Amino acid sequence: MASHGIKDRVAIVAMGCTPFREHWDKGVDDLALEAGNEAFAAAGITKDDVDAYWLGTAQSGMSGITLSRALQLQDKPVTRVENYCASGSEALRQACYAVASGAYDVAMAVGVEKVKDSGYQGLNAFPIPNDGTTRTLTAAGSFSMVAPAYAEKYGVPMDQLKRTLARIASKNHFNGARNPRAQFRREMSVDQICAMPNVAGDLSVFDCAGVADGSASAIVVRAEDAYRYTDKPIFVKALSFIAGNGSGLVDPGYDYTWFPEIAACAADAYAQAGITDPVSRIAMAEVHDCFTPTELVLMEDLGFSERGMAWKDIESGRFDLNGELPVNPDGGLKSFGHPVGASGLRMMFEAYLQLRREAPEDRTISSISGDRNLALTHNLGGYPGEMVSFVSILGADKD
Amino acid sequence: MRGIISYGAYLPHRRLDRSTIAAVAGTGGGKGTRTVASYDEDTTTLGVEAARRALRATSARPGALWFSTVTPAYVDKTNATTVHAALLLPGDVIAADFGGAVRSGIAAARSALAGGPAALVVTADIRTGLPGSADEEAGGDAGAALLIGDETDGPVIAELLGSGTATDEFLDRWRTPGDDRSKQWEEKFGENKYVALGQAALRDALKDAGIEADRVDALIVAGTHGRANKAVAKKSGIDGAKVVDDRSGTLGNPGAAQAGLVLAATLDAAAPGQVIVLLSLADGADALVFKTTEAIASFTPDSPVADQAAAGAPVPYGKFLAWRGHLSPEPPRRPEPARPSASAAGRSEDWKFGFVGAKDRSSGAIHLPPARVSMEGGAIDDMDPIPMADVQGTVATYTIDKLVYSPSPPVVFAIVDFDGGGRAPIELTDVDPKAVAIGDRIEMTFRKLFTADGIHNYFWKGRPVPGSAPASDSADEKEA
Numbered sequence: 001m002a003s004h005g006i007k008d009r010v011a012i013v014a015m016g017c018t019p020f021r022e023h024w025d026k027g028v029d030d031l032a033l034e035a036g037n038e039a040f041a042a043a044g045i046t047k048d049d050v051d052a053y054w055l056g057t058a059q060s061g062m063s064g065i066t067l068s069r070a071l072q073l074q075d076k077p078v079t080r081v082e083n084y085c086a087s088g089s090e091a092l093r094q095a096c097y098a099v100a101s102g103a104y105d106v107a108m109a110v111g112v113e114k115v116k117d118s119g120y121q122g123l124n125a126f127p128i129p130n131d132g133t134t135r136t137l138t139a140a141g142s143f144s145m146v147a148p149a150y151a152e153k154y155g156v157p158m159d160q161l162k163r164t165l166a167r168i169a170s171k172n173h174f175n176g177a178r179n180p181r182a183q184f185r186r187e188m189s190v191d192q193i194c195a196m197p198n199v200a201g202d203l204s205v206f207d208c209a210g211v212a213d214g215s216a217s218a219i220v221v222r223a224e225d226a227y228r229y230t231d232k233p234i235f236v237k238a239l240s241f242i243a244g245n246g247s248g249l250v251d252p253g254y255d256y257t258w259f260p261e262i263a264a265c266a267a268d269a270y271a272q273a274g275i276t277d278p279v280s281r282i283a284m285a286e287v288h289d290c291f292t293p294t295e296l297v298l299m300e301d302l303g304f305s306e307r308g309m310a311w312k313d314i315e316s317g318r319f320d321l322n323g324e325l326p327v328n329p330d331g332g333l334k335s336f337g338h339p340v341g342a343s344g345l346r347m348m349f350e351a352y353l354q355l356r357r358e359a360p361e362d363r364t365i366s367s368i369s370g371d372r373n374l375a376l377t378h379n380l381g382g383y384p385g386e387m388v389s390f391v392s393i394l395g396a397d398k399d
Numbered sequence: 400m401r402g403i404i405s406y407g408a409y410l411p412h413r414r415l416d417r418s419t420i421a422a423v424a425g426t427g428g429g430k431g432t433r434t435v436a437s438y439d440e441d442t443t444t445l446g447v448e449a450a451r452r453a454l455r456a457t458s459a460r461p462g463a464l465w466f467s468t469v470t471p472a473y474v475d476k477t478n479a480t481t482v483h484a485a486l487l488l489p490g491d492v493i494a495a496d497f498g499g500a501v502r503s504g505i506a507a508a509r510s511a512l513a514g515g516p517a518a519l520v521v522t523a524d525i526r527t528g529l530p531g532s533a534d535e536e537a538g539g540d541a542g543a544a545l546l547i548g549d550e551t552d553g554p555v556i557a558e559l560l561g562s563g564t565a566t567d568e569f570l571d572r573w574r575t576p577g578d579d580r581s582k583q584w585e586e587k588f589g590e591n592k593y594v595a596l597g598q599a600a601l602r603d604a605l606k607d608a609g610i611e612a613d614r615v616d617a618l619i620v621a622g623t624h625g626r627a628n629k630a631v632a633k634k635s636g637i638d639g640a641k642v643v644d645d646r647s648g649t650l651g652n653p654g655a656a657q658a659g660l661v662l663a664a665t666l667d668a669a670a671p672g673q674v675i676v677l678l679s680l681a682d683g684a685d686a687l688v689f690k691t692t693e694a695i696a697s698f699t700p701d702s703p704v705a706d707q708a709a710a711g712a713p714v715p716y717g718k719f720l721a722w723r724g725h726l727s728p729e730p731p732r733r734p735e736p737a738r739p740s741a742s743a744a745g746r747s748e749d750w751k752f753g754f755v756g757a758k759d760r761s762s763g764a765i766h767l768p769p770a771r772v773s774m775e776g777g778a779i780d781d782m783d784p785i786p787m788a789d790v791q792g793t794v795a796t797y798t799i800d801k802l803v804y805s806p807s808p809p810v811v812f813a814i815v816d817f818d819g820g821g822r823a824p825i826e827l828t829d830v831d832p833k834a835v836a837i838g839d840r841i842e843m844t845f846r847k848l849f850t851a852d853g854i855h856n857y858f859w860k861g862r863p864v865p866g867s868a869p870a871s872d873s874a875d876e877k878e879a
Binding site (some may be wrong): 018131136138140144149198199245254255287390 | 492747765795797802817822
């Protein structure tokens, strides 16, 4: 038994991504069609040239028919996958494995979410009948519990930690302001963010991901076929996924200052990619900054910072757009917005742009050089103590 | 010898200052305070808390459970079965409701005293009236439980020496089912009736007990007609100094639970050999003459009434009105919760109602909720049930969630690690959001999380262990 991975066997040759917005005038069909068409055009193919499709959506539609009807796909295998907020990454993972297996030549992953039709702010889970004893808390409430635990464990004064969290949000707003597809395009200072009223624990709305509708897509082919579609394919180095067993909610051994599912997932991804020292190889990361404390501890779980030191690295600017390791150069969930099923593919889209040197000039990162030429995307779903984690590693060159 | 084996009383955490009423209601109010059940409490949960205290103070267990309230959480469905489930009583213990009127409380006690298996008599009430009304300021919310049985069931701490009753049909107060207020006839009519009935019942009870009035050490008069209570006591022939303060000035009058509550407070301070007379005035009169035994000297009540009365925190009148449904503030703009599934709840009865987890026999890992497969070692179906409702815990981390749906936002939520193992993410209640901190000590309390489609979703919440939390506390309002 082993997690072998499919390093350099599959490449992304084209992607699409809609602007993430409150798309009052667009439905699921419109968004999926827009993201799909952008990728078809980029690859120079039609929908009929794709052999199989995977659709990632958390709760905007049931079954593959959600996509096959929207795109009018004829006699195609279309599978809807759901893995909480990692549904988009899951769609890509399935498409990649299908191509790597030899079952199909060309596969497509589409992630889509239409969240703004519920009539409520924020995200609202689809209720599954239960005994009424499961906890009732918003996602913001759940993730906010990381902040006091982290402050307590590492002796960081809460006032300081609050500023560090605001700095994460401020950085992501700075990056998003340079991204025409992002939902929020206004820079926000640390002081402005700190002045906002708390809505859950020490978090204000500016510590929370933007809630947006959107869709993103990717076309994958075998690595050896990639140059038939593009001069600049992006090779898949690693695809790791872990579903936690929920023990953090019941095991007093879990201290809410890290996400063990993510640490394990990152270790698996690095092993698949043959990476022993992540900091020497990873030039940028798109991470799941659903709430600012999440991005804080992700820096440690992904091996970018030592335990208890991420807050200092954040304060030093290490993860800024012009920093040593830019994190969320596209604005992240915070600023780009979070259409649940689309977010994982949106992260890939930024890696695809940066690695192909196609990001807008004012957002182009300068950290890619020599052996530091890989991008990492990290996508999670669930809550502290009970989450799923996805990590991919991508590169413009085959090893 | 039949009598009281154990007892327990429960006062909710909140107190309404009566002087705050008139400024809002334009009328009513007065001096002192009254007890207020929280938004997540109903008569069933008040009863559960009182009953837990009664059973914690003794190793005796009941063969029957009688639950009485004027304001049942359900009709058509029995509420006593919920109390039964929360207490983890076995299936061969009958549980049934005595309900609808204040007299049903003393009637349940009399029924238990008449014989049969040891019976846990649980009374609870939430008393309201229209804003500014006399009932609103005079009422109180509480639960009281008496474990009644023979010496063979457990040491009897107060023996029943005799009883008397007087029944009459007359209209003093009444309420049509579904109404949120009671109405009362001219006060003097009821007073006149009650004085005669009370004297008759008291006379018969003392005669039945073979006790002279001057031998009585404590006279408790319970009833919703305050003037009648005082008048009967005055004409009882019992020294006025022996009349027990019913604490209605600070606690209010909790209706069906008043007799049990004041009896509990009296027993808290009683020495062996004391004669205690309980006289209830409710659609007639019932008098019970008890004499405390030597066993009371070694009985330690769980949470004495005086301690609970001294604790508590204020609730603003506006919040009180909202909790009782007399004011409808804007709810959070979030979807309301779905109704709990009856079949799913039925499968997890001991967890949902009793807070019983599972402990892995090999690794010792405690699972809350119970699981079939251990999170440590992977053993399957190798666990013992472990009751956790009486285990205290410590806050590992916490949050104040102002976004999530709640009948009374914000939600205070904590990850609680229990002494001896086990963790649960649980909502906190009776807590000042600003005072919560990592390391706070927590005990469990049975509550109603919400009501959906008429189904009350009962489960357990945590609350600060009395005496362990900062004293500053004023019902969340500071948070706004």
